[in-house]
Amino acid sequence: AMDSARTALRMGPQSVTVIYRRAKEDAPARKEELLHAEEEGVLFRFLANPVRFIGDESGWLKGVVCIEMEMGDPDESGKRRPVGKKGTEFTVETDTAVVAVGFGVNPTITQTTPDLETNRYGVVVVDPATGATSKKGVFAGGDVITGGSTVISAMGQAKIAAGAIDKYLMNGG
Numbered sequence: 421a422m423d424s425a426r427t428a429l430r431m432g433p434q435s436v437t438v439i440y441r442r443a444k445e446d447a448p449a450r451k452e453e454l455l456h457a458e459e460e461g462v463l464f465r466f467l468a469n470p471v472r473f474i475g476d477e478s479g480w481l482k483g484v485v486c487i488e489m490e491m492g493d494p495d496e497s498g499k500r501r502p503v504g505k506k507g508t509e510f511t512v513e514t515d516t517a518v519v520a521v522g523f524g525v526n527p528t529i530t531q532t533t534p535d536l537e538t539n540r541y542g543v544v545v546v547d548p549a550t551g552a553t554s555k556k557g558v559f560a561g562g563d564v565i566t567g568g569s570t571v572i573s574a575m576g577q578a579k580i581a582a583g584a585i586d587k588y589l590m591n592g593g
Contacts, residue, residue: 421520422453425462428518436462437512441469441489441502448568465512469504473517483511525564543567551581557593559585 421438429436438457440447444466447454458464467489474483488508491500525542537545537554544553544560551559561577563569 422449422457422462424518424520426457426460428516429460429462433516437465437514438462439465439468439470439484439486439512441467443467443491450570467502468510469502471504471509474511481515481517483513484517485509485511525567529564541567549580550584551577552584552588557588559588 425436425438468486469489470484470486472485473481474485476482487504489502490505492503494500527542530538530542533555535555539545544565546553546560546565551561553560559581561581562574565577566573
């Protein structure tokens with residue numbers, strides 16, 4: 421979302437607003453990413469959630485209807501979930517929307533490779549020292565083993581896995 425918002429802002433619109441259902445301190449972006457986006461001029465509307473888009477008679481986007489949110493009781497994991505506040509709908513006028521809804525591992529990985537160990541979210545389980553998966557000769561790195569993360573983290577994991585792959589191949593697999 422931060423990359424999308426900052427890139428959109430550089431394209432010259434009047435403004436760019438990120439609408440997020442949780443509080444600022446609960447945002448999954450790194451603090452530095454939020455700070456840099458704010459410094460560049462990205463606006464934020466926290467504790468708000470889009471519920472529908474409004475178009476004109478020609479189908480062009482004119483607005484996003486949102487609802488104010490509040491943090492509900494903790495669920496079984498102990499994490500508080502955002503809950504919509506009845507009667508708090510408001511409209512943000514806009515002509516463009518970029519939907520950045522998070523991360524999910526491609527489900528075809530678990531469907532096509534059932535013997536590959538994954539966690540309950542479909543994230544591939546690896547040996548962090550090598551990137552080796554539960555399937556012999558298969559290594560992984562990046563978002564598929566961390567969930568959403570940074571490019572720098574993925575590059576570091578790729579370097580570790582590359583070394584392990586080289587060693588694996590040099591030793592005859």
